Amino acid sequence: MSRTVALGPLPTSPAPLPSPSPFHRSRLSRRSFLAGVGVSLVATGPLSGCTLYGQPQQPSPQGPPTQPRPSAGALALASAIPIGGGEVFDGPQVVVTQPTQGSFKAFTAVCTHQGCLVGSVTDTINCPCHGSRFSIADGSVVAGPALAPLAARKITVAHGQIVLG
């Protein structure tokens, strides 16, 4: 139950305002109270359901799920090389392809045109500098201006790991 206190006119007020009736004060106070409760419910209702939104999740007791990773010395997991495509590895300057499932190839990633690193592999190995494209199966030129194929690189695939050499 709310309780209201009637305040008299302020001393600095030039003309005292008429004092509202007790009924009016009580009704005004109840209205204010109900309006405040309504605002509170509207404001806290949706927010209470969203209190965890945007906050970092607590780590699970088992820790985050582990993703398979290439072992030390391996270039990549075989499963990371898309079938019918490939991946470019800038560090060792090699591109690994998988033209057909389970068949892996590797080539130098240095374009034979003017020495740029190839940038992507779609259904061809693509050089971003002047648009040369090379076969993912044998490194041969599919589209110039390059004239010479990408040189093959030796890789070994064992236990799902691709190792250069």
Ligand code: FES
């Ligand atoms: S360097 Fe690759 S197309 Fe020119």
